[in-house]
Amino acid sequence: MIPVRLLVVLVFKVCLVRSQPTQSSQQVTSPPNPTGEQSPLDDGNLSFPWSRLRLPRYIVPLHYRLLLHPNLTTLSFTGTVQIQIDVQNNTNWVVLHSKGLQISKATILDHNLAHLSDQVLPVLHNPSHEQIGIFSPKVLSSGQKYFLYIEFEAALAEGFYGFYKSTYITSEGETRNLASTHFEPTSARMAFPCFDEPSFKANFSVRIRRSPEYISLSNMPVIKTTQLNRNLLEDQFAPSVTMSTYLVAFIVCDFKSVSATTSSGVKVSIYAAPEKWMQTHYALEVAVKMLDFYEEYFNIRYPLPKQDLIAIPDFQVGAMENWGLTTYRETSLLYDPLTSSISDELWVTMVIGHELAHQWFGNLVTMDWWNDIWLNEGFARYMEYISVEATYPELKVEEYLLHTCFVAVGHDSLNSSRPISSPAENPTQIKEMFDTVSYNKGACVLHMLRHFLTKEVFQSGIVRYLRKYSYGNAHNQDLWDSLSNTCSEDDFTSGKHCYSSDQASKNAYLFAGEHLNLTAMMNTWTLQKGIPLVTVTRKGPRLLLRQDRFLRTVLPSDPQWPAVQQG
Ligand SMILES: *[C@@H]1O[C@H](CO)[C@@H](O)[C@H](O)[C@H]1NC(C)=O
Numbered sequence: 001m002i003p004v005r006l007l008v009v010l011v012f013k014v015c016l017v018r019s020q021p022t023q024s025s026q027q028v029t030s031p032p033n034p035t036g037e038q039s040p041l042d043d044g045n046l047s048f049p050w051s052r053l054r055l056p057r058y059i060v061p062l063h064y065r066l067l068l069h070p071n072l073t074t075l076s077f078t079g080t081v082q083i084q085i086d087v088q089n090n091t092n093w094v095v096l097h098s099k100g101l102q103i104s105k106a107t108i109l110d111h112n113l114a115h116l117s118d119q120v121l122p123v124l125h126n127p128s129h130e131q132i133g134i135f136s137p138k139v140l141s142s143g144q145k146y147f148l149y150i151e152f153e154a155a156l157a158e159g160f161y162g163f164y165k166s167t168y169i170t171s172e173g174e175t176r177n178l179a180s181t182h183f184e185p186t187s188a189r190m191a192f193p194c195f196d197e198p199s200f201k202a203n204f205s206v207r208i209r210r211s212p213e214y215i216s217l218s219n220m221p222v223i224k225t226t227q228l229n230r231n232l233l234e235d236q237f238a239p240s241v242t243m244s245t246y247l248v249a250f251i252v253c254d255f256k257s258v259s260a261t262t263s264s265g266v267k268v269s270i271y272a273a274p275e276k277w278m279q280t281h282y283a284l285e286v287a288v289k290m291l292d293f294y295e296e297y298f299n300i301r302y303p304l305p306k307q308d309l310i311a312i313p314d315f316q317v318g319a320m321e322n323w324g325l326t327t328y329r330e331t332s333l334l335y336d337p338l339t340s341s342i343s344d345e346l347w348v349t350m351v352i353g354h355e356l357a358h359q360w361f362g363n364l365v366t367m368d369w370w371n372d373i374w375l376n377e378g379f380a381r382y383m384e385y386i387s388v389e390a391t392y393p394e395l396k397v398e399e400y401l402l403h404t405c406f407v408a409v410g411h412d413s414l415n416s417s418r419p420i421s422s423p424a425e426n427p428t429q430i431k432e433m434f435d436t437v438s439y440n441k442g443a444c445v446l447h448m449l450r451h452f453l454t455k456e457v458f459q460s461g462i463v464r465y466l467r468k469y470s471y472g473n474a475h476n477q478d479l480w481d482s483l484s485n486t487c488s489e490d491d492f493t494s495g496k497h498c499y500s501s502d503q504a505s506k507n508a509y510l511f512a513g514e515h516l517n518l519t520a521m522m523n524t525w526t527l528q529k530g531i532p533l534v535t536v537t538r539k540g541p542r543l544l545l546r547q548d549r550f551l552r553t554v555l556p557s558d559p560q561w562p563a564v565q566q567g
């Protein structure tokens with residue numbers, strides 16, 4: 001994700017997070033008029049089985065089969081999801097996320113797709129945790145796989161999160177609707193019931209129903225379109241790679257596109273409202289160049305057959321890196337050679353560089369939890385500079401890097417700052433993590449580290465990190481381990497990407513007189529807030545160095561002002 005241009009303080013809707021006991025917040029929904037032969041199971045006096053904000057770990061989703069039927073006239077959607085789950089402890093309950101969805105039916109099937117119960121199962125809601133619990137009268141056994149099937153409906157969201165309605169106005173003054181998604185960090189649960197945490201990675205097979213005057217897009221390409229009746233088509237998308245829920249995306253609109261192919265055969269398309277089609281060509285050129293650059297830099301193929309970039313008329317943030325379907329504000333993607341400025345050109349180039357970097361940093365390898373969102377955002381911000389410098393050297397992007405760092409220093413020189421890695425549990429805290437500290441300080445710490453380690457060691461270290469944790473999740477420590485001089489731990493057989501960090505070791509010897517402990521060094525940057533202020537004084541032939549925390553609010557007249565020591 002990239003925040004809005006020039007917007008320093010992001011303002012989010014104030015949400016009251018009630019920390020009330022689950023007992024009082026639960027409510028039992030009886031499935032209304034269940035269809036077929038199944039009658040609702042008596043839900044008796046069941047109480048919500050789970051009290052924590054994070055989901056239990058013993059039910060792991062493997063594959064979602066998702067069908068969505070949005071209606072751009074009624075501005076609502078219906079859907080079904082069948083989730084293949086791996087049960088790792090005996091239980092009668094499946095607890096997952098859902099927010100604002102009306103659940104009309106829930107059943108559980110065994111691995112042969114036979115119903116476990118001949119009745120529709122009770123669904124309990126815990127709205128303060130955005131969770132639902134589905135009760136199976138028959139115990140789900142450890143080591144078995146099941147299918148959870150849920151039917152649901154909701155209005156298309158107002159606002160910019162979940163599955164929401166957007167509009168644009170044609171030059172004839174006609175208002176047209178489209179339906180688009182934005183899930184990061186915790187809004188996939190507004191579009192379909194899911195295990196909405198970044199480490200629950202799964203495959204997604206999406207189908208979308210639409211009327212013939214619209215098109216639909218999702219992470220993967222359409223593999224089949226079925227005519228259901230004269231006014232209704234169903235697009236079936238190829239199954240996705242294994243990924244987190246926040247990266248799922250789907251759009252129904254009447255946009256037009258331009259396409260090109262990268263040197264490795266990835267189809268790149270830019271979508272925009274029909275009348276803005278003329279402004280898509282610059283983005284197409286940038287996206288093709290960037291994908292080529294990243295495939296070479298990371299030495300890992302972009303794993304999807306296509307990458308769509310789409311300009312959404314109503315969009316909260318600057319852009320979002322949904323895998324294979326990145327979404328942008330119009331001003332972050334469209335470029336009109338006649339009226340746009342050089343600074344618009346730089347902005348569009350950097351935003352595309354950022355979102356396409358995420359296809360590796362974030363999508364392929366994802367932070368284990370939102371406390372380490374800097375592993376996504378710090379890297380994507382830093383890769384903006386590396387990729388634009390390599391692909392568009394005439395834009396001289398490196399001249400702006402210092403500004404990025406000064407913004408971080410400015411923020412970090414207030415006591416109200418936070419460490420790069422900070423705890424974040426509820427959705428409000430998680431959204432607050434998308435700030436200058438994760439983006440700019442993260443990028444600048446990486447910049448410093450790259451100079452310390454040398455460009456070659458840095459690059460081979462991040463390639464090692466991306467390969468080792470592909471389709472998985474990582475912590476800070478995993479990055480430090482990959483960047484350290486740990487060839488022996490490397491699981492490569494080739495050794496091709498395993499440089500010995502001679503320069504880094506030399507730096508470390510000069511610096512500390514002992515072997516480099518990268519974790520110890522980097523923890524001081526990621527686990528504590530603030531920027532060091534180093535004061536150098538000269539006394540005769542000697543220089544004295546002293547380090548203090550740099551606080552903008554402390555003035556030389558304050559007693560806290562670091563007194564430069566003599567001696
Ligand atoms: C639910 O609990 C109440 C009192 O706690 C009891 O009167 C009622 O019979 C219970 N209902 C069922 C279905 O067990």
Ligand SMILES: *[C@@H]1O[C@H](CO)[C@@H](O)[C@H](O)[C@H]1NC(C)=O
Binds near residue numbers: 088089
């Ligand atoms: C399964 O249950 C056991 C015993 O209650 C517990 O120790 C273990 O952590 C559970 N496993 C998971 C994945 O929750």
Ligand SMILES: *[C@@H]1O[C@H](CO)[C@@H](O)[C@H](O)[C@H]1NC(C)=O
Binds near residue numbers: 210211232
């Ligand atoms: C949307 O709803 C209207 C009114 O009910 C109906 O005529 C139209 O066919 C629906 N469109 C789709 C795509 O289902």
Ligand SMILES: *[C@@H]1O[C@H](CO)[C@@H](O)[C@H](O)[C@H]1NC(C)=O
Binds near residue numbers: 063202240241242
């Ligand atoms: C998910 O997709 C991967 C390929 O990307 C495949 O290897 C795996 O078997 C799929 N898993 C499921 C549960 O469909």
Ligand SMILES: *[C@@H]1O[C@H](CO)[C@@H](O)[C@H](O)[C@H]1NC(C)=O
Binds near residue numbers: 415416
């Ligand atoms: C700085 O913030 C910490 C909490 O993060 C607080 O304990 C401390 O008192 C603050 N210091 C000043 C000088 O305000």
Ligand SMILES: *[C@@H]1O[C@H](CO)[C@@H](O)[C@H](O)[C@H]1NC(C)=O
Binds near residue numbers: 517518519520523
């Ligand atoms: C490196 O530093 C970390 C954090 O201070 C420490 O836990 C670890 O044991 C150190 N490793 C070595 C090899 O000294």
Ligand SMILES: [Zn+2]
Binds near residue numbers: 001376377
């Ligand atoms: Zn981002």
